[in-house]
Amino acid sequence: MNKTFAVIRREYVERVRTRAFLISTLLLPVFMVAMAVLPALLMRGGDHTSRVAVVDASGAGLGQPVITALGTATFGDSAQVRPRYELTLFTTDTEHLDQVRSGLIAKAGFARDTQPDGWNGVLVLDADTLASGKLHYYGDDVSSPNGMGRLQREISKALAGVRLSHAGVDQALVAKAMAPADVDTAKVTDGKLTGQSGKASFVLAYAMGFILYIAILSYGSRTLTSVIEEKNSRIMEVLTSSLTPFQMLMGKVLGVGLAGLTQMAIWVGTALVLGSQGPHLAGAFGIGAAAGNFAIPSMPPSLLAVFLLYFTLGFLIYGSLYAAIGAMCNTIQEAQQYAVFVTMSIVVGFMSMFGLINNPSGMLGTTMSFIPFFAPFTMPVRWSMTAVPPTQLALSLGLMVLGLLACVWLAGRIYRTGILMYGKKPSWGELWRWIRA
Amino acid sequence: MSSISVESVTKRFAGHTAVSNLSLQVPSGGIYGLLGPNGAGKSTTIRLIMGILQPDEGRIALFGPSGSGSGRNLSSRIGYLPEERGLYKKMKVLDHLVFLGEVKGISRAEARRRALVWLERLEIANWTQKKVEDLSKGMQQKVQFAGALLHEPELVILDEPFSGLDPINAQVMKDIVVEIAAGGRTVLFSTHAMEQAERMCDRVAIIARGKLVANGTVAQVKADFGGRHVALGFSDNRPLADAVLADPRLIARMDDYGASAELKMAEGAQPEQLLAALVNAGVGLRRFEVVEPSLHAIFVAKVGSDLDATPLPVATGAAA
Numbered sequence A: 001m002n003k004t005f006a007v008i009r010r011e012y013v014e015r016v017r018t019r020a021f022l023i024s025t026l027l028l029p030v031f032m033v034a035m036a037v038l039p040a041l042l043m044r045g046g047d048h049t050s051r052v053a054v055v056d057a058s059g060a061g062l063g064q065p066v067i068t069a070l071g072t073a074t075f076g077d078s079a080q081v082r083p084r085y086e087l088t089l090f091t092t093d094t095e096h097l098d099q100v101r102s103g104l105i106a107k108a109g110f111a112r113d114t115q116p117d118g119w120n121g122v123l124v125l126d127a128d129t130l131a132s133g134k135l136h137y138y139g140d141d142v143s144s145p146n147g148m149g150r151l152q153r154e155i156s157k158a159l160a161g162v163r164l165s166h167a168g169v170d171q172a173l174v175a176k177a178m179a180p181a182d183v184d185t186a187k188v189t190d191g192k193l194t195g196q197s198g199k200a201s202f203v204l205a206y207a208m209g210f211i212l213y214i215a216i217l218s219y220g221s222r223t224l225t226s227v228i229e230e231k232n233s234r235i236m237e238v239l240t241s242s243l244t245p246f247q248m249l250m251g252k253v254l255g256v257g258l259a260g261l262t263q264m265a266i267w268v269g270t271a272l273v274l275g276s277q278g279p280h281l282a283g284a285f286g287i288g289a290a291a292g293n294f295a296i297p298s299m300p301p302s303l304l305a306v307f308l309l310y311f312t313l314g315f316l317i318y319g320s321l322y323a324a325i326g327a328m329c330n331t332i333q334e335a336q337q338y339a340v341f342v343t344m345s346i347v348v349g350f351m352s353m354f355g356l357i358n359n360p361s362g363m364l365g366t367t368m369s370f371i372p373f374f375a376p377f378t379m380p381v382r383w384s385m386t387a388v389p390p391t392q393l394a395l396s397l398g399l400m401v402l403g404l405l406a407c408v409w410l411a412g413r414i415y416r417t418g419i420l421m422y423g424k425k426p427s428w429g430e431l432w433r434w435i436r437a
Numbered sequence B: 001m002s003s004i005s006v007e008s009v010t011k012r013f014a015g016h017t018a019v020s021n022l023s024l025q026v027p028s029g030g031i032y033g034l035l036g037p038n039g040a041g042k043s044t045t046i047r048l049i050m051g052i053l054q055p056d057e058g059r060i061a062l063f064g065p066s067g068s069g070s071g072r073n074l075s076s077r078i079g080y081l082p083e084e085r086g087l088y089k090k091m092k093v094l095d096h097l098v099f100l101g102e103v104k105g106i107s108r109a110e111a112r113r114r115a116l117v118w119l120e121r122l123e124i125a126n127w128t129q130k131k132v133e134d135l136s137k138g139m140q141q142k143v144q145f146a147g148a149l150l151h152e153p154e155l156v157i158l159d160e161p162f163s164g165l166d167p168i169n170a171q172v173m174k175d176i177v178v179e180i181a182a183g184g185r186t187v188l189f190s191t192h193a194m195e196q197a198e199r200m201c202d203r204v205a206i207i208a209r210g211k212l213v214a215n216g217t218v219a220q221v222k223a224d225f226g227g228r229h230v231a232l233g234f235s236d237n238r239p240l241a242d243a244v245l246a247d248p249r250l251i252a253r254m255d256d257y258g259a260s261a262e263l264k265m266a267e268g269a270q271p272e273q274l275l276a277a278l279v280n281a282g283v284g285l286r287r288f289e290v291v292e293p294s295l296h297a298i299f300v301a302k303v304g305s306d307l308d309a310t311p312l313p314v315a316t317g318a319a320a
Helices: A002-016 A019-044 A063-071 A094-105 A145-166 A171-177 A198-232 A235-240 A245-276 A278-285 A288-294 A301-328 A332-358 A363-368 A375-385 A390-418 A428-436 B042-050 B093-102 B108-121 B137-149 B167-182 B194-200 B218-225 B238-245 B271-281 B295-304
Strands: A050-056 A085-091 A121-125 A136-139 B002-013 B016-027 B030-035 B057-062 B078-081 B155-159 B186-191 B203-208 B211-217 B229-236 B251-256 B260-265 B284-291
Touching: A002 A245, A002 B093, A019 A245, A050 A063, A050 A094, A063 A085, A063 A121, A063 A145, A094 A121, A145 A171, A198 A235, A198 A245, A198 A301, A198 A332, A198 A375, A235 A245, A235 B137, A245 A301, A245 A390, A301 A332, A301 A375, A301 A390, A332 A363, A332 A375, A363 A375, A375 A390, A390 A428, B002 B042, B002 B186, B016 B030, B016 B042, B016 B057, B016 B186, B016 B203, B016 B211, B030 B042, B030 B167, B030 B194, B042 B057, B042 B155, B042 B186, B078 B137, B093 B108, B093 B137, B108 B137, B137 B155, B137 B167, B155 B167, B167 B186, B167 B194, B186 B194, B194 B295, B203 B218, B203 B295, B211 B218, B211 B295, B218 B295, B229 B238, B229 B271, B238 B251, B238 B271, B251 B295, B260 B271, B260 B295, B271 B284
Parallel strands: A050 A085, A050 A121, B030 B186, B030 B203, B078 B155, B155 B186
Antiparallel strands: A121 A136, B002 B016, B002 B057, B203 B211, B229 B260, B229 B284, B251 B260
16 A cells, blocks of 8 residues: 555656646646636727717607617726717708718718717618618727627617607606516526526536546546556566556556646636636726626535546546556557547547536436446536436446446556567457456 | 575567576575576566566476565565666656655655665765756666665565676675675676676576576586686787697687687696697797686587577567
8 A cells, every 4th residue: 555655656746746737737727717808808899988979860859869778878897887878969850961971970980099079980860760760870880799789779779768658658667668677597406596597507517527528638648658658668667576566557547646636626726716706806807897707606515526526536447548558558659549449438428518518417418427438527517507316426426436446457457467568569369368367 | 495496487478488498596695697698588587586477387486485476476575676777767866766665665764764875875875856867877777776775675686787887886786786695685686797797696597598508606517517727828929829729639619819718628638738739839828727617618618609599589678
């Protein structure tokens, strides 16, 4: 046991000390922050007060209600509310419309620093507008789908209000009737509210699957590389004269796994901090409430436990398989031919997550969480998205442990013979003999 | 009591037999030399003893006839320096030694203490915190040597311990080997440097092409080889000696070094006859001495004639 521990420590310490570990550990959170912050920063570009000239040639006094409706639109967080539009009304008649419009358009679409009193847009309401709902907008921001959608919504609201009041409906009633619906989603588990929104579950599930995928793929395959390096550096002969193959295998897989877990812990910790401190951080970046949409939800402890459990088991299964492949081969190129099978099943597990996001409790999800190779991906995702029956969790974990024992046993047999085999790689028949020997 | 008992062991690799019906008894205590040309099966024999390879036939026992365990199980009592040196290149020297000690079952603190003593003794104490890859090959070899001895094993098995070392480092290592044996422990080492083996070993086994060709104490091997041997040193007129030395009635075989030669006298021939013949021929002599045959001469006589014919194994590590 002490010997295994010595191997674990060596693998762990030597790995965590490397510069590559430090860089990859730091880079991913930086990447995560960038992913959260960049879109918000980019979107902020669209958030400024637009100077809009409203030309009312409707003859029906449409201009004023439109201005009132648009004037209520704001952006920014509670600390700093700013109006979305700065509106000026030009009332005219049909004859002079063209002239007024051309005059205003001539002053529109300039960068703000060259023409401080220019317009961002010109909104023209003509005689048909009230009846047909047709109106024209000329502006520098017409290619922004968000901005135009917003404009259209606000004007529709104003038009509806005017039409209703023309039909004799009381203005106050109109305002009440037009109040927007506001849907707030919340996830239910076992008849209890979890306090997570639907969107939060999705983000969490996806992030976990991704982290697991990256970890197994990069760290699992690192056991393979490291076994081959040991074979090539001939340190293997010293090790075999001191350690049993099982000690070597377990020490390596656990040591590499722990290094992986350390990195995971740093990443997940960063994510949690980002999640809980999201608004503050967003404030620090000066992006306001826009970042609220991207805040990472806090992780419930049960989910964290399930995730870590499956992470560990999954890592050990894949790690021992990768180590066995390393023991069979002499070069990394050679090993990759075999490693493809293992990598494929990791990819299948990862891909299945996307299917699960639509239907976490379906046939596919349930079946896959009983297959040890896929369960590490599917189970945490299902756990985060839906209520998994405890019997299913127990069965899945039981099968995982059995699968792990089988893989470690198999890998140990291959390891025992393989680590000292140089030269040609074994045929399937020889491999079978190693396992039976 | 035998430290190592190898009984009728055969090991075949694809295409050739590396060790053929080999039997050895390495007694407890002293230095045992395993001699042979390249590809003779020395390393394979050592790997079999270590339990790294399994024999196809025969039986190997360590530490007495009841010792059924292989080298792997008894590893805490054995120190092993493989022929293929291997260390983790990125590890620091001291950390590496501590690790090697730990996997032999000694505590971390104790491993550290002993490692520092060894590094001091091997004159690489300044390199303690350097990475292994920054060390010269000779220094790496010393580190691995120390690693094999850290747990104070009662049996030390060294595969070509002196190869690749400069004379000063070889001297340091030799002193350590002699000291271990003087302390009552057993050392088995393989080499093809005969002079060194002759000076250090209590017992030797010479193997060629996987077979044992001579075995026993050095004196015994020499006695078994038999015959009268003469060492010659020439001062001048060396070519005049050729005719005399080519006479099969006088000389059975000769190791010619140019300015000197080691001869085995033919059956029934007397050293005096040879001396007379050389003087008559007018050869200038610096040295004429009746000697024991050197291990080198025995080695060359036993395996030398077909040294070139010895099939070198395919360059696979396990068969070397």
